[in-house]
Amino acid sequence: MFDDRSPIYRQIADRIKADVLSGALQGDEQVMSTNQYAAFYRINPATAAKAFQQLVDEGVLYKKRGIGMFVSPAARDELRAQRRERFFADVVDPMVAEAKAIGIPLGDIVKRIDELERNA
Known part of the structure; x- marks a missing residue:
């Protein structure tokens, strides 16, 4: 373990x-x-x-x-809230910054996420 x-x-x-x-x-x-x-x-x-x-x-x-x-x-709700914050800070924020740096419109990112969601 x-x-x-x-x-x-x-x-x-x-x-x-x-x-x-x-x-x-x-x-x-x-x-x-x-x-x-x-x-x-x-x-x-x-x-x-x-x-x-x-x-x-x-x-x-x-x-x-x-x-x-x-x-x-309230532990489960609080832990989920902490994980959400960490997810945005560690994953989404850097992804958005990288997309802007290389010229990907945020709408394209949302579209891609929607496609992934439909195919999951």
Whole structure:
């Protein structure tokens, strides 16, 4: 499950975010405890705790004292909004800048996207 491209705690956080985005984890659903997560994936509990704390800090998870960690009710919508913003900043904005630089009218881009959508 884990690779060497980024720290394990970040990979854990990204996996949980992906599960929230996909709907595999729903709002107010309890997630595994840090100890359960550590035992299941055979990692240091401190690593799992760091990932969970990051998700709490980002508002993806919340703690119920004495009970455990749960998915925030608005987490999916907030993660989608963040991904949309990143998509436009990382993909669309540079594409539009490149199109302008090489003289492609934006209408042609929209037309091409419409064609791709119809053929998908």
